[in-house]
Amino acid sequence: MSIVLIGYMGSGKSTIGRKLAKIVDFEFIDLDDYIQKKENLSIPQIFETKGEIYFRKKEHLYLKEVLQLSNIILSLGGGTPCYGSNMDAILNAEGAHSIYLKSSIPSLVKRLTPEKAQRPLIAHLKTEEELTEFIGKHLFERSFYYSQSNQTVVTDGKSIAVIAEEIVASLF
Ligand SMILES: Nc1ncnc2c1ncn2[C@@H]1O[C@H](COP(=O)(O)OP(=O)(O)OP(=O)(O)O)[C@@H](O)[C@H]1O
Ligand SMILES: O=C(O)C1=C[C@@H](O)[C@@H](O)[C@H](O)C1
């Protein structure tokens, strides 16, 4: 069995995934890190030098690769389920259980404000109002994909440890 964590940028996929992997003693794979290692470039460098379409093609390729593995905790990128056939591939992957980490717009704005620079899609947004408006629209479009996950876990007002324990309790 594998657990696939899905959700918007800042929903906690990477942080919770790492914690979860320690608790259940599964290998942890963060798709963004996997892409960066394989391409030998950071995500912002890939967007800058090769463009988003190149990134999305590689994201699809490497997603298919890691979905073949078992006993892993897989944290996806924020956009992964929303392009091409990716969500179908996730839902049809043998032994994969997908979890949508659902977070409110204010929580996402709070978490992403100090970390905008590492995320090319929001790095240019200057004020809290701009970030709030962007996330509101973007999340509305993306929720269609995220909500197809096998399970939804609300993250607002919960610590990383509490969310990880909640997931473990619901599955094992
Ligand atoms: N429930 C939470 N409570 C407090 N802080 C949180 C929570 N979830 C995530 N964070 C913080 O928000 C920031 C973003 O989290 P993280 O990098 O795990 O998000 P992500 O979903 O992997 O984003 P991306 O899609 O961009 O990779 C981190 O600094 C993390 O510590
Ligand atoms: O939400 C998105 O589309 C992205 C989220 C990040 O995890 C990275 O995959 C990249 O910055 C794109």
Ligand SMILES: [Mg+2]
């Ligand atoms: Mg991440």
